[in-house]
Amino acid sequence: MKKNFGIIGNPIKHSLSPVLHKYWFKKYNINADYSILEASDEDLPKIIKKIKEGSYSGLNVTLPFKQKIINYLDKIVNDAELTGSVNTLLLDNKKTVIGENTDVFGLQAAYLKEIENSSNKKALVIGAGGVSPSVILSIQKSGITNISITNRTNEKCIFLKKKFKFLNLIPWTNLKSEIKNFDIIVNATSLGLRDGEDFNFDFEGVKKNLTYIDIIYNPINTKTFKYLKERDVKVFNGLDMFIYQGQKAFYLWNKINPEIDQKLVELLLSKLK
Ligand code: ATR
16 A cells, blocks of 8 residues: 655745655655645644544654644654654554654764764854754764854744753854854854845854854755855755755654665755755
């Protein structure tokens, strides 16, 4: 029997998750489909019911539902519990709908495992929105203890500090002057996503051996990403994180750890601006 998977979010039309999972279904001869479900808040209980009834074997969850979905789940586990953020849903054999988080693994597998002497590094997370708890936990799990955060709206940083007590809060207005102190900077804002919108300062004076990670992968080169790349800063965009979070979700659903081969990466790149 054909299995159904999918992703819920809003807006969601441009998600690459169907491309990713369908590629692996084909590669591993799994009879399954993966669809896009543009949802509203009212749809969430109905969608969870469909999982319980077996209409969906698993779902991914993206903005703006990663936190809201928790109200409708039977339980959240592991990194989902630690972050309060869910991006993968699955059903266990007792018909319990479980919320997991594979974003934390995605970020670690993609970039953070490669950072040497992590314990001495100072990391800065820019942005305190939906993805930030996963970014913070993944940095912490990589052995980095000195983690700062800044956000245009300071209240959201204060809220995150309640969960992650070790965070240093940097006022948004100090970002320009303090940016030179960090070894790792993660852009967890939506700045760069829309044409022409990006950081309105130039990252001048950042450390020479800075690692810059942009959670955004579409467009593949944001303005800041390009600027830093041209200055020989080690830069990463969000594509690898996206692929690795999908790999772990695929494993949770199918108990197969799918390979990330060059053909897949090229296929995804061909779909991006
Ligand atoms: P949400 O906050 O609803 O979870 P998100 O898309 O996950 O939404 O997060 C957007 C992030 O990008 C936030 O950190 C947001 O800052 P605010 O909390 O101050 O809104 C940040 N962001 C979006 N547009 C921005 C802008 N023009 N300047 C600075 N930060 C911006």
